[in-house]
Amino acid sequence: MTDSRGNDFQDKIYKLEACCGAARAGVITTAHGPILTPVFMPVGTQATVKTLTPADLESMDVEIVLANTYHLFLRPGHELVRRAGGLQEFMGWHRPVLTDSGGYQVFSLLDLSKITEEGVRFQSHLDGSYHMFTPESVMEVQAALGADIIMAFDECVPYPAEEKYVQLAAERTVRWAQRCRSHLAALEPERRPSWPQYLFGIVQGGMFEHIRRWSARRTEELDLPGYAVGGLSVGEPKEMMYGMLEHVLEYLPAGKPRYLMGVGYPEDLVAAVGRGVDMFDCVVPTRLGRNGSVFTAAGRVSVKNAAYKDDFRPLDETCDCYVCRNFTRAYIRHLINAGEILGIRLSSHHNLHFMVGLMRAMRRAIVDGTFDQWSREFYNKYDPGSR
């Protein structure tokens, strides 16, 4: 199975560098550069990480961003992005990109969607127009977008959900992954980018261990370059999420990257890295930033609080990001209260810098063989606060 240039797009893209307990440090290699893992991927839904430029992201050592297939399919359209030279050129971001499959979005529009074995018919949230996503069409859209890592089309079930439905959805997700794999392999060279695209499979199975196990085994059999765990952090208790995650990870191969989709908060990232996850994405740093909620080494702080009115300290006294080197809580509080865009830009910047720094600190601790100790110290200092 080769790409348009004859490269084997199922090449081993992951190199494991160090383990510490279950935690792993590694490197993923792509045509747009390496990704040091564990890694947090900022979300750039509409081909932009909200408020930030590629130069901002590079300055904080972001190595890969995620973009959303559903949104870009609707606007500006994947064919436009193809003509621009792919998402990397379109966004002016010359490092790796991952696109999701659109599955999560069309299942979130459940009232507006109709699921069949063929695929999902859905209505645009923008103009109500009707569209169909199938495993095949989603591969074509992602080929046009040109991300370095692309995701199989999956059916994400809500929580709670009945066993029978979860089983059917997991089975369909495996069949869809097979169709994705075949269609991508057969895609004409002119419909693909000139660089390899690595297809990741997604394990589903809701909160049922035996379905998760079945899904992990069957997905792993597809021999894809990497695997994701989907359908977690959808409202279930934390303990249940970690239990399911541990269960799934047992069945995924050590030589390939493992991606926990849609997670999460700093405390979640530390817990999941400790269980062997390599990749994460979440809107939390930018979404919280827009509300003036910022991460610090001691936990989350809502900079809008009156307590910070004349607090001339940086957001986080231990942070060396551009924001913390140049601005005070009092100033950022003023900007956010005054509705100024710069306020949410600075909060978003700081929060992403925090996440990148957190991942780098974990990676160092794994390489040094001190992850357990590092993790205990993190939880001692960091107060996750209320959600």
Added chain:
Amino acid sequence: MTDSRGNDFQDKIYKLEACCGAARAGVITTAHGPILTPVFMPVGTQATVKTLTPADLESMDVEIVLANTYHLFLRPGHELVRRAGGLQEFMGWHRPVLTDSGGYQVFSLLDLSKITEEGVRFQSHLDGSYHMFTPESVMEVQAALGADIIMAFDECVPYPAEEKYVQLAAERTVRWAQRCRSHLAALEPERRPSWPQYLFGIVQGGMFEHIRRWSARRTEELDLPGYAVGGLSVGEPKEMMYGMLEHVLEYLPAGKPRYLMGVGYPEDLVAAVGRGVDMFDCVVPTRLGRNGSVFTAAGRVSVKNAAYKDDFRPLDETCDCYVCRNFTRAYIRHLINAGEILGIRLSSHHNLHFMVGLMRAMRRAIVDGTFDQWSREFYNKYDPGSR
């Protein structure tokens, strides 16, 4: 008349370097650095040039920003800014700042304002609370904000306005300027910043030449470090504005800076520099940027137009700003249509870079003695389009 450190705050702050016809190139010296003139001052109403950081502004060679006394008085309050170390420290912007007097804003709230000889009583647009600005209080607020250049409290009349009212307002503006000057000179050292603040007077007089002449003469007699022309570009025809401007400039001393308030568009800046103006401020580059309207060497372009949907050229092919070096019209159009903040950030950045570049080009032409030719070429290439 000296400041708290014994400096004469009416020192000659302006050095004329070159003239070309009526156009002038010079340097204004402040404690926070020099300002090369002619200069365009981006507007940072609420202590932020909308969407941009000080680093962005420095990267495009902005040398001074304007902030609004009225807005900062109401939020976050001038005493908070004083405690932060002045506007420069508060904003993280370590170059010069100019604050206006609040006069323009309280007169724009005409229905909510009551004018007496003492000053103006007005209601906050934020919460309806009542406040009073007097020449004395406005000096105290501006002393707390700590700008390098501060403006006398003036009464700006609308267009059209009756001669009798314009005359009364111009006379009151001169009396208020005298009170500003006296109050500032007598202000206790602990209520002033440690650096000099230069008070500029404002010439008013509506569209009546004889009142403008009277106002210019009387304001000039106050022997202030610089003079502004207010009450222009308030809806009058362009020819009338330039006529009034030329008339006023005859009565202002050549050895001090001349500031045309609230102007303007690129074509206005070229016309006014040609008549001898040194300083400008206007919200146009950032306001237009927020609407996706951008300046180019050939004129204004609305990047939202369908024509730019798959235009992969930069906003301005002759521009070397960060935005034009990295992004296409198609991408910025997508961002603005999708409601993404990055779109307005990039448009604002480009527009301000354009204005700074325009002023620098004019300055070079003045120094080289080729301003007339430069100006003709500008108008030949630049289509101002519709407003």
